[in-house]
Amino acid sequence: MKDLVRAAHIGPGLAVVVLATLLAVADGLSPGRVLLVAAAVLAGQLSVGWSNDLVDEARDRTVGRADKPLASGAVARRTVLVACALAVLATVVLSLACGWWAGVVHLGCVASAWAYNLGLKSTWWSWAPYAVSFGGLVVFVSLAASPPELPPWWLPTVGALLGVAAHLLNVLPDLDDDAATGVRGLPHRLGPRRIPPVAAVVLVAATVVLALGAGLGSPASVAGLVVAAVLVVGVLRGAGRVPFVAAVLIALTDVVLLLAAS
Template sequence: MTTEPLARRERRRALAHTTPVLLLRAAHPRQAVITAGGLAIAAAISGRPGREVALVLATVLVGQAVLGWHNDLVDRRRDASRLPSGKPLADGYLDPGTAWFALICGVLLVVPLSIQNGVTAGAAYLASVGVGLVGNVVLRNGWLSWLPWAAAFALYPFFLSYGGWGGAATGEPPEPVLVALAALLGVGVHVLCALPGLVADHEDGRRHLPLRIALRIGATPLLVLALAWTVLAVAAMLVVGNSVGLAQ
């Protein structure tokens, strides 16, 4: 009666520490799935065929995994100061070299996937990934911490409106109001993603925008404000998309 559950727990623990599972955890899978799923749904709503929706989903999943691995690599030493951090790289379960290898493989995969959406659409998505990578290194500790998020999200309507199937696919420019709303959505997502780490960031001396606001109004009001901001941005995008469409 006692050895069976113990053996099962040991198997689960061993599985949790295998390299594929550790890489999955380090890829920030929740954020990757939400972002990829949201863009795939937007592509479906805009009338794109199934294979193009699946392509959008795959492209964004790989791109988000690259961003997740890079984020954990950049923050590895800081996260390691608070063990257990819950992050495989910081806790020493995942070798940094393995994560870098996965990141490079992800980049080599996301480039052809992006271009398969069309050269212009692919360039827009690759630019958003590039902005995210830069944002993992700079601007994240000050007033302008929101800027990479806003810029990356503002590129998503370009990725969708110019997208199609194959490198020769062409589209039309996105509606400017949708670009602006996507940027606002990125700011809201930035605040929501920053909320769980506010205490640690404060102890480390970081002063990004969400932390500065939280120090003034409190974390709970900031959560309510960020949720309302994000929901309103999504709702506005749905209304605008339904009334004028995605592209001009």
């Protein structure tokens, strides 16, 4: 069971679940509705994680990814296939239980993530599924409310920008393994030296949009802009791991502001 859970990329998946749950709480959803949103997102993330390892099994074996249970033989392919199919079924049922339009939006987010796994990850458009899925997640949570309502334009915009930055920073540790198996998405074309500053620009853009949406005079927006400005110096001038860490801290700052503004 432990290896099956690991094959689902449970760490990043739970991070998305926590974000969706906090957004639902911030939007004032009832406790039952918050749990339903969290369950739908968890099911979707499990399907995405398992599908990723199923698609990448041959690649992962080629580069000797011992951390991938499917590629290392720690879990059987049939087991992952069955688990993935059940997760897809649960995603459909739980998403539509959140409301028709909310369900359609969330299923679109999950389909976008699957599109990344199935080929977009190796193209210039590798960033697009992250933008669609993270931006759509904000819309899904708002539509899951009773009555459903669309969020202001700037909230999904911030979500999309955070998604793009997450893609850039998430791929950074795997650049060499991906290159060995022919994966050439946007981060691979940028290269390890340019990823942190490009991610920082995207994250600062998210901070600015947040500040504009929440009102430039609010204490939270001013604090966010100041923190982002300080950290971007570390991204552009830092050495070693400093640019990467600074970019991640900007992302965390934006997530906090996003939740505060929801």
